[in-house]
Amino acid sequence: MKQNVTMQDIADRFGVSKVTISKALNDKEGVSNELKNKIILGAEEMGYRMNAIAQSLKTNSTFNIGVIVPEQFTNTGKYKNSNENVSFYMDLYQEVSKALYEENYSAILHILSTEDEEESILPKLYRDNKVDGFIVLGQVAHSYVEKLQDTEFPIVYLDFYDEYLDRDSITSDNFAGCYMITNYLIHNAHRDIAFVGNLFSTSSIQDRFLGYYKSLLEHKIQLPEDYIISDRDEKGRYIELVYPKKMPTAFVCNCDQVANIVIRELQQKGYCVPEDISVVGFDNSIYSAMSIPTITTVEVDMTAMVCEVVRLLLKKLENIEYKSGKIAIKGKLVIKDSVAEKKKS
């Protein structure tokens, strides 16, 4: 590798001290504008690149943020091709990476292995002091969260919260979203509406269920026991769906992927969607677009979420005491073709 140009080299060329170079290049006070400009130009010409490492050592900040994603939300290792809706988390990561970049931070992905999660082993990024803070993407074990909090690092949780710890989190408003889409079904004359999702799997699913349930309650609609249909086991693996004895006229699914499965299975049973039975999803993911019919769904406002998470983290980076609490970002209803629009009778 060719020898790097340092501030001292520039200083020598201009016959000044490296202190002056540092001030000029960092746009600090104490250098005449004329000299400053000469130095900036000269540095460019000499191919000077700031040594961020040396800067980090002095300022005790790396300008790196660790983004922790549990392995099960990735498409690697034993979860390879397990067909989870991985793209949501990777889209979030991409947006986070971009947003941090705008603020001169870099995002380092840390895929949290199931083993490390179970044994509460903190990321090497932490142990090596390679980052200034963390963003946690998706749900992680409670014990792991506690361990993370013990580090007293600035941490913001994205798309996950749990009630036991007083933490800062950004989630999409699952409750409001599912409430909204269930209302939409009811406004289209549906009364027999089932929910598909394991209520004990993630807090997201639970909240979506509660939004759905609130809508039912408000409209004084009964919820038969077998109208809650589990879709996955505790590990997040999809299981066979058990349909109710009396078929509902609509299914509220906790995500588009499951909605897609439901639609296929209904079609196999000889039902037409949406003519006989309506189905709605959540996420506005590729499954919504690819399904035939396309799936009416709720789209998460990813940009707003990421914008908020970065804003929050920066504040905590400045002042570790800063607390925001739980922030829920509202999504929007995206009407496609999987709901029969009827007037109420």
Next chain:
Amino acid sequence: MKQNVTMQDIADRFGVSKVTISKALNDKEGVSNELKNKIILGAEEMGYRMNAIAQSLKTNSTFNIGVIVPEQFTNTGKYKNSNENVSFYMDLYQEVSKALYEENYSAILHILSTEDEEESILPKLYRDNKVDGFIVLGQVAHSYVEKLQDTEFPIVYLDFYDEYLDRDSITSDNFAGCYMITNYLIHNAHRDIAFVGNLFSTSSIQDRFLGYYKSLLEHKIQLPEDYIISDRDEKGRYIELVYPKKMPTAFVCNCDQVANIVIRELQQKGYCVPEDISVVGFDNSIYSAMSIPTITTVEVDMTAMVCEVVRLLLKKLENIEYKSGKIAIKGKLVIKDSVAEKKKS
């Protein structure tokens, strides 16, 4: 943030010098085993975390690798929801991140904006000396590659090569893959086989086409001009497909996503797939799984590619002169439901 424990603190506690601590913790020679173990335990107990930054400053290596992905292969900014097959690149990135982690490196994603690519603006990661080398994921502009090479950084290209520069690259063997799958069609009695893809868009598509063409040549099959069907413009945006006057009995599509589109359009025209017309894809992506019928395709050996790319980069990190040239990793045929299996007549 709580005050960090330094080597000096540990040294004070044991009444030795920090040099000894450094040696013990880095498993270097010159410390008795007994003392070494005591120090390791003590460090743990005191919650010592190595300051990777200080280490970097001395050793002049950051143990960070920049992973450059052109914006158009991401799901961000103006490419948001443009439905590119983004997941392939993000899967690669995840695998790269994991593999580098095993080697104690971190992967920092750099999304290369179209503007920076056009104006050959190098990543801030480079300008700030935050990484030791780069992995470039997917095709980037020739001028940008030249600019990157000028840095004399260790760089490996993944899933992209171009002939003009003598560079180290790992690609999937597009040529062999498409040759294989076209052979498969021919063995199933197809003679009228069209290719779908813009030959001038990426080298991957071009190579896939050539594999297809080699198979035709070997079997002495003519290639009518209108059997090459462009699927996208130069920016990678999908365009309307123009079908040949005389319908072929099979389509070789350059990727599963396009194969999925072709299947849908054929079905709309009243053809049955695979009974009337067979269609094959490439990538074994979600489009292959979700299509009805599922799409016979070629699966890239991502693990082998990533393993190779990391191995190569590490070698170049050790010795910048190390050259591997272009390495192509073979994929495998994945037979699904979109090809009618017939015996040759």
Next chain:
DNA sequence: CTGAAAGCGCTTACAG
């Protein structure tokens, strides 16, 4: 407006 000195937390080469 400019710079000498100290220091961030390590590692390396050398002396004992």
Next chain:
DNA sequence: CTGAAAGCGCTTACAG
């Protein structure tokens, strides 16, 4: 086997 000294490339606080 152990450690004093120098130094990596910056920034900060202070003196002029």
